[in-house]
Amino acid sequence: MADWLAALHRRAELRAKAGLTRRLRPRAAGDxxxxxxxxxxxxxxxHPEVTAAAGRALAAYGLGATGSRLVRGSTDAHHGLEAALADWLGVDGSLVFSSGYLANLGAIRALTQPRTLLVSDAHNHASLIDGCRISGAETVVTPHADPAAVAAALAAAPGRPAVVVTESVFSVDGDLAPLAELHAVARRHGALLLVDDAHALGVLGPAGAGGVAAAGLTGEPDVVVTATLSKALGGAGGVVAGPAEFVRHLVETGRTFIFDTALPPAVAAGVRAALDLARAGxxxxxxxxxxxxxxxxxxxxxxxxxxxxxxxxxxxxxxxxxxxxxxxxxxxxxxxxxxxxxxxxxxxxxxxxxxxxxxxxxxxxxxxxxxxxxxxxx
Structure with missing residues (x-):
C-alpha cells in the first residue's frame, strides 16, 4: 500500500538532485x-480605493459567492465588472471566471469543434498548453513568435476550422507577440486568433487596454481575448472577452464556468475599482x-x-x-x-x-x- 508513496519520494529525490525542488513560503501581512x-x-x-470597494462588497455580500454563477453566484459586482471590462477592451461582451487558468481552459475548449486545428506558440503559458490538451483537438506547436511558421501550419490543413493561440506579452521573457502579423495570417486562412493578454492588460495599449488594443485589433470579430485579473489589476479571477455570441456560448456550455463557484463578490468589486484606476493610469x-x-x-x-x-x-x-x-x-x-x-x-x-x-x-x-x-x- 505504501509503494506509491515510496515512488513519490524517489521522484522528489530526483527533482532535488536536479535543483527543481519547490517550496511554499508564507508571506506575513505587512512584510x-x-x-x-x-x-x-x-x-x-x-490601493485604498480598491480595498475600500472590496470591503463594502464584503460587508454587503459576505465572504464568498455561495454558488456557481448560474445558481446564486452572480451578483451586481460581477455584472458591473463584466460590463466595465467589455467597454475597456472594446468588445461586445466579457465573462468573468474564478481564475485566469480556468478562463483559458474554457475559452480554448469553447473554440474547439470536430476537426479543429490549434496552432500554439512554443512559449505559451501552461494554462494555454493545458487548454489545448484538454480540448482533445489536434495541436501544432510552432516556433516562438513566428508568423511564417503559423502560416505554414494553417496552409497544411486547408478547409479545417483553426485557432491560433498565443500570449500577447510572454510570461517568461516579457517579449511581445507579433499580434498584427498573426492576425493577418489567421484571417487569410479563415482562422480565429486567441490572445492571452494577462501580462499586457493595464500595462500596454491606449488607456492600458492591453496588447490586442496596442496592435490595433480592438473589437475584431475573429479575435478572442483572455486575461487574468490578478496582475495589473491586483485582484484575482480571469476574463474571456469577445463577440456577444461567443460569451453566450460560454455561459451555456463552458464547463469551467458552469461548474465552478463564482469569484467572491468582494474581489469582483475590488477589481472593478482597480480597473478604473488602471484605465486612467x-x-x-x-x-x-x-x-x-x-x-x-x-x-x-x-x-x-x-x-x-x-x-x-x-x-x-x-x-x-x-x-x-x-x-x-x-x-x-x-x-x-x-x-x-x-x-x-x-x-x-x-x-x-x-x-x-x-x-x-x-x-x-x-x-x-x-x-x-x-x-x-x-
Missing part, C-alpha cells in the same frame, strides 16, 4: 520585502516603462544576460537551476523578492530570475533592489 516577484505591476492591490504606465528601462540598463551594465522586454517582465539568465534558486534566496535574505523560473516552467530549459517591475514600490527601494540583484549574482 517589508521589496516585491519584484509578484505581478502587481501598477501597485493597485493595496497613464502616469503609472509611464513610470512602469521608465523603471523597466532602468532595470535593463542597470543589470546589463553589470554584465548580466537580460531580456529585451516589451512590457514589465525582465528576465535575467542564471547559470542553472540550483544557481537560480540560490540567487533568489540570497536576494530574499536581503529583503528583495524576485521570481525564480526553472525547467519545466521555462520553454527553453534555461533557468532565470524574473523581475516583475512594480510602479507601487518606492523609487529608492526599487533602485536598491536592483543593486541587491547585482550584488547577489552567483
Amino acid at each position: 517589508v520585502v521589496v516585491d519584484l516577484a509578484g505581478n502587481d505591476y501598477l501597485g493597485l492591490a493595496a 497613464d502616469d503609472l504606465r509611464a513610470e512602469l516603462a521608465e523603471r523597466t528601462a532602468l532595470a535593463v540598463r542597470r543589470l546589463r551594465a553589470a554584465g548580466l544576460e537580460v531580456s529585451a522586454p516589451d512590457a514589465a517582465v525582465v528576465s535575467v539568465t542564471a547559470p542553472g537551476p540550483e544557481a537560480a534558486t540560490a540567487w533568489a534566496a540570497d536576494c530574499a535574505d536581503r529583503g528583495v523578492a524576485v521570481g525564480c523560473f526553472r525547467p519545466p516552467s521555462t520553454p527553453d530549459s534555461r533557468s532565470r530570475l524574473r523581475v516583475t517591475v512594480n510602479a507601487g514600490v518606492a523609487r529608492a527601494d526599487f533602485g536598491r533592489a536592483l543593486d541587491v540583484i547585482v550584488e547577489c549574482t552567483p
